[in-house]
Amino acid sequence: MTTPIRKLLIANRGEIAVRIIRACRDLGIRSIAVYSDADAAAFHVRLADEVYNIGPAPSNQSYLVQDKIIEAAKRSGAQAIHPGYGFLSENAAFAKRCEDEGLIFIGPKSETIALLGDKLAARATALKAGLPLIKGSDIESTNLAAALKIARSIGFPVLVKAAAGGGGKGMRVVNDEELFEESLSSAANEAKSAFGDSRVYLEKYLARPRHIEMQILCDQHGNCLYLGERECSIQRRHQKVIEESPSPIMTPEFRARMGKAAVGIARGSGYVGAGTVEFLVDEDKSFYFLEVNTRLQVEHPVTEMVTGIDLVKEQIAIAEGKKLSLAQDDIQIRGHAIECRIYAEDPDNGFMPSTGALKSYVVPAGPGIRVDSGVVVGSEIPIYYDPMIAKLIAWGKDRVEATSRMKRALEEYHVSGVETTIGFHRVIMDNEKFVAGGLSTRFLEEEYPDNVYRHLTDELRERAALAVAIDKYARERKIAVGNGGMAEAASRSNWKQTYRRVGLRQFGGSR
């Protein structure tokens, strides 16, 4: 039996809220946005059909407050809630609450989220489904003597990880026995403060693994597909910054093995919806189960670009109870896609978040380019949330074409008002190891040990010097060269007036 969704509430903000609103538009579903006081004029609020304020700027007083989200859903008459990623997306209690309130939670069942969210339970599930696991402790390691014994049997270096973990919190690499006790207790403390759960466990530390993950899609009727992999090895502080599909080292045979493993744990956990099974791949190409992310991933567009499948639309169709319209043999990987996460951060200053208003914002376009942006010109970048402002995705017939399109797009991307990571990405695109596909999760620290992400030619330096001299001269003498600027301002305001007139007609003059 299927339940058509006519109204959907998006319990998120930024680019992912915009992405989901767009899927709603494509499907003729009425989109309901929620917003905090800091987001009153945010892009997702402007695009949605209906919007509800859910309180003060800090996320623990707004986007994370289950009662407020549920209340907005009730008031608006939404049948379903899409949690996006982050915030409440992997919160089993919230999924349960939706189930109890008769709202469709777009994601797996609450018990699946709870099972896979606990790293130890997830490892046990993976083991049962026959997935390869990194050598480690499958019990919590809070007893020092017992833990040390396990660490010795695994062999140093070992990785201490939080059972409730994520985002690198409660994680420690321990190189030798001497630091073991200290690392174990500090990881447990960090896990306790971050997740309210001090359980930690141990894993063999792989020196230079790749991070490769499988996108899965499962309906409510027991059908489950894998949609190919994404390689997300380029990470900073355990956060992905560049992702691509396919992985440069993938072969059809390898993909089938990894895909079957991913489908295996999905079936073993009763998975429904879109999800991601993450693996680490060692230098000898052995792969090991890492974890399952029970939600849409930030990097989902690279899969969409190479498979032609709209994952958000699929999520909604699955939530409506529809059967998957595709079979595994229908999934073809076409070309290559790369995503660069554009953050409002200053790469020259330790990636410090950069806040403020976007004075200018021009996004690239042209063949093979997709920009999933959460902001527009004039948008404020608040301090309260993740500083990612957009994702730039380039598609090409192969990795070389995708990379050259990405370079072109990064050069066309103009942002002023806040610092961004655009220049950082441009540098990576020229990195010889990146070009050769020689990736590992230690790529950035190995290639850029001093955190300097620039390589300038003397010609560029000279151009920059000339540009600042002309800028200074023009500002001091207040030169309005020609009247190009004036003409542009005039045409812009004409356009604005026309737009407003059209807008008034469209909304029946009610605003």
Added chain:
Amino acid sequence: MSRYHVVVDDKEFDITLEYRSEQFVATVNGRRYVVTQTPLTEGRSLLLIDNESLEVDVHSHNGGGERRVFMAGVEILTSIEDYAVAQMRKAAGISHVRTDDMLNAPMPGLVVDIKVKSGDKVAKGQPLIVVEAMKMENIIKAKHAGVIKAVRVQAGTSVEKGDILLEFE
């Protein structure tokens, strides 16, 4: 004619500019260029350097003579001053590195750790203060070598963007 001294990394540029009939005639370390500038939005302009088209975004960075230039997908840090000022400064034996006497909070946040105390000698790049914002710990490092005169905040202090964190001698 105006004359400027611009530094990009370790390269110095002696630039002269003359503005006539809506064009700049420029020399950069003796090389001559004809440049037209069309302002776009705030800070951005289109430069035609001997007909080579270049869209640039120039904005001041940390106040003073530091400018950040964004062009061709790269961000470039520069510093500019009037040529005459640069000459006097050089004659006085002062390096071109601008030294701030204050360290301001680059963002609002919570001071979680202070790694220096008054009287400490610090080297360029040395961690000074850790500020937590957006749930991330941000280490504020010394932009130049110097001696700490006073620390104006304590661990646990909430700061607004621009608040004085510490003073240099």
